[in-house]
Amino acid sequence: MxxxxxxxxxxxxxxxxxxxxxxxxxxxxxAAAAAWDSDLAAAALSANPAAATASGSQSPELGPGAAFDGNGATRWSSNAADNAWLRVDLGETLRIDRVTLDWEAAYGKKYVLEVSGDGTNWRPFYTEDAGTGGTVTAHTYPQEVRGRYVRLRGIERGTPYGYSLFSFKIYGGTPAxxxxxxxxxxxxxx
Known part of the structure; x- marks a missing residue:
């Protein structure tokens, strides 16, 4: 047979x-496997409110968690300094497929998106040298980008104000x- x-x-x-x-x-x-079309940063913040950190914030109500909370009406706003940063701890090492930034009027002209496995050693995967604000989606393909921490590191502001994000969404998950x-x-x- x-x-x-x-x-x-x-x-x-x-x-x-x-x-x-x-x-x-x-x-x-x-633990459920992360879906590739769900916001990993919002899930991390929901599981751990301390997952979002920043170099500073303009005020407590404009703190780092507001960029990851999934609410388009809230926002993070940094101090008025070029070298400000915002990061999230995803809670585990995941593959990053893309990152979407939804800028408020105070946007980043030059900035870098970075990933880290330990929160100390960073590797850039996207660099913007002529940003104009709005909504930006940074795809990682064809790179293989994996990490537990994802950070936006500002280099130069597009306005005299701080960097300001309505949302900082991260998509990806674990490989099948x-x-x-x-x-x-x-x-x-x-």
Missing amino acids: RPRLLFASAAAVVAALTAATAPSATGAPR PASTTRANLALHHP
Whole structure:
């Protein structure tokens, strides 16, 4: 008899994914894998309000968490200095696919987006030398950008005011585990 190649059904894949997010045997919820179309920074801030930090803020209500809270009406505003920075701790090392910045009228003319595994050693993955504000999406492809911390480091402001962001969104997630690739879902049956 010839071997048959069977593929997992869509229902089996959904059931496996549902089981991965169900409570464990101890009753504690399992961590769900990050979705590539969800804002990793907002999720990190929701899980840990201390995840957002900055070199400084214009006032307490314009603090660093306001850029990551998912509310387009709130914003972070730095002190009026060129070298200000804003960062978020994603809580684990993830692959960064893209970053979207939604600038207020006080924008960055020159700035760098950086990633770090430890919050100390930074590697740039996007540099802007002639920013004009508005909404900017920085894609990482074809780079392989991974890190736990993501930072916007200002170099030169576009106005006399500080840097000001309505939102700083980060998208990406964990790479698909090998067991979910099509070839590995195949079952050989005699």
